[in-house]
Amino acid sequence: MASISRRRTTFALAAILFFYESCVAEIPPNYSFMHEATEAPKISFYDYIIIGGGTAGIPLATTLSANYNVLLLERGGSPYGNPNITNVNNFGSYFADTSPTSPSQQFISEGVVNSRARVLGGGTSINAGFYSRGESKFNEEARLTDANLVDESYKWTERAIVYRPVVQKWQSALRAALVEAGVEPDNGFSYDHIVGTKVGGTLFDANGTRHSAADLLQYANPKLLSVLLHATVHKILFKTEGVSGPLAYGVVFADSLGRKCIAYLKGGKKDEIILSAGALGSPQLLMLSGIGPKEQLDALKIRVVLPQPLVGKGMADNPLNTIFVPSPIAVEASIIQVVGITRYGSYIEESSGTNFIRANLSSYQGFSPQMGGFIFEKISGPLSKGELKIKNLDPTDNPLVTFNYFKEPIDLQKCVIAVQTILRAVESKAFSNYKYANMTIKDILDLNVKLQLNMRTHANTSSSLEQYCKDTVRTMWHYHGGCRIGEVVDNEYKVLGVGTLRVIDGSTILNSPGTNPQASVLMLGRYMGVTILGQRIAYDNSK
Known part of the structure; x- marks a missing residue:
């Protein structure tokens, strides 16, 4: 009966959030809570720190900001005002842009040219926009047990940024x-x-204008959310003394000028750092922070916080x-x-x-x-799997990836x-x-x-x-794995053996969901945001 009550509470919370969000005015040209990382204080404190303003990170930050103070760190810039991103006729023009400011960071695996998003909105800002929900198998693999919340989380995205295309x-x-x-x-x-x-659906409206995950920030509580652009996280900080296991308590990030800042958790029992940097970024940052295969960490003289041989394993690209x-x-x-x-x-x-x-x-x-x-x-799948390895200590550099096509x-x-x-x-x-x-x-x-x-x-x-x-063979840009659920994270996406740290993004996926994963990853971010928020509110009310 308790589990049924929790599900009802979670679904009711989602309904309340929708009522609040449906009253939000049309998206403004500039978010009051969005700033360049150069404006960030050297030291700051938050209830939640989310690394990666992409397909999962934005729904998470938006949802959690309803009641708690959230910092969202994005290594790229804003998608707004860039016609290469927003205009459908310019789709893909950025894939050939190898400059450090490109919204698409190129990497090569086995002779196949690939791209990694580097912009607010993540893959939703540079992809082909096709929107189709994943098959039911994905919900089982992702340990999403509340069917009502899954459906409502999909609809939350669809109401805001998904359109029916005009088929010619x-x-x-x-x-x-x-x-x-x-x-x-x-x-x-x-x-x-x-x-x-x-x-299927599309992120491009009738005028050919893209609506990415960044548009979902219109639903955020502007008083409790801070979004920093061109904020590159170098490592997650862990407390290891006097605790039963490593405890994440802060992150070190650099702005576009190289100035480093530290963001700390406030210290509440339910405060958390959530890694949503994608299939390449999340395993890379875990390793740079000392969680990963010991031989790789030792080779680069990274202090081992927790040896975890499965970080970076199970990488796949459709x-x-x-x-x-x-x-x-x-x-x-x-x-x-x-x-x-x-x-x-x-x-x-x-x-x-x-x-x-x-x-x-x-x-x-x-x-x-x-x-x-x-x-x-x-x-579908695929069954072929590869591996991700870090080659240096530079978080702006691409890791080495093989997909074994x-x-x-x-x-x-x-x-x-x-x-x-x-x-x-x-x-x-x-x-x-x-x-x-x-x-x-x-x-x-x-x-x-x-x-x-x-x-x-x-x-x-x-x-x-x-x-x-x-x-x-080419890429479908649907790479996933590296922090797979059941191997690196548990059923609640908490990093195994580590406190106050979760990974919620495509790196946790076992198989790419359906035709295109963005719908499912957007849903995952919202689903877990509502779930975490409901658990946190219940905990705070019980004190």
């Missing part, structure tokens, strides 16, 4: 082609994860394989709106005519960017079946207006092998679909 001719043709190719039924428009073909299909007629500019959710564990999506397409075709002079589009697939044969087989499905869709009657009649499937595959999409070396012709998958 090219995307409509592909939608019909996928159904004709066997990805059925046609499920229409839905946020839910349903086998078949559907139209491999992406694309097929550019030249078209005899012009196609409209669009990014992901339609998805085919197959029964065999692959997801088929699309993009056409944007500046990102133009950049991807820069090495091939045969076709105009407006004369075709990319159809691509992502495999297609190491597991099942992953490769899923790719082959998905490519076969795409090729059936390309040859379907529904898609016939957008394919040259005299262009064979081998012509299309050979064309795609020649496109310079990554740094992997291979032959310039397609020999088999297995080899095609290996030669043309």
Whole structure:
């Protein structure tokens, strides 16, 4: 009965928070609580310190600020006022920007060029915007037991930043082609994860303007939240003497000029530091702070706070394989709106005519960017796993990451079946207006092998679909792992063996949820924010 009462209390709290938040005015151009880290005091104190203003960190900070003093530290800048981020037609332009101020920090794994968000809003500020809830399996793996709170946490995001896209001719043709190719039924428009073909949500509104997780800060309590930009956390501070286990009590961070500051927890029994720096940032910061594989820490002379060999393990990235299909007629500019959710564990999506397409075709002079589009697939899971290691003490540098793309044969087989499905869709009657009649499937595959999409070396012709998958593998930017639940954190996302420290973000995920993880990670941040807030209020009221 006590557990039922707690669930009712948590759901009631979520309802009260929604009532308060629904009264908040339209998002202002500048948040009063958001400042450059150069304005931060040298020493400050908070109930909660959240590291990472991304997909999970923002919902967490926004929710906890309803009753408690929260500091949110973001290593990047603001997404607002940057048309490369906010305008749909400029999607992807930042991936080639290697400057230290770019919202996208490039790294390479096994010859595949990847990107790590470095901006308020995290991945939601630089991704393709497609929004689709994860399958129910994710809720089980993530230990989210309150189905009502899961649903309400999804809806909290959807009310604020998710839109129904306007599907035009090219995307409509592909939608019909996928159904004709066997990805059925046609499920229409839905946020839910349903086998078949559907139209999903998008973070871009009818004007083509992006609405990232940063927009959720409109729901924050401005009196209790502080957001610092260009605040790079160097390490978490731990008390180890006189306690049963390491106890996190503060963080050291630097501003854009290199000046270091310290933010401390106030010292309340329920005060916490929450690490939400993403699949690369969270395991990296744990290691830099002395929690991780002992041999790595010793090699860099980092004081070992807690030897934890599983930090950085289980890293995964869902491999992406694309097929550019030249078209005899012009196609409209669009990014992901339609998805085919197959029964065999692959997801088929699309993009056409944007500046990102133009950049991807820069090495091939045969076709105009407006004369075709990319159809691509992502495999579920994946089963193939890799590892993250730190190479130095610099938190601004990327760690070394291997994902071991297609190491597991099942992953490769899923790719082959998905490519076969795409090729059936390309040859379907529904898609016939957008394919040259005299262009064979081998012509299309050979064309795609020649496109310079990554740094992997291979032959310039397609020999088999297995080899095609290996030669043309790219990233879906859906990397996860490194602080996996049940291995590094417990069922409440508390770091095992450590007090007052949690990790809540994509690094805890066992398998990427559904077609795109952002919906589930946004939900996770809100869900855990409401859960922690409810527990804290109950504790404070019991004293």
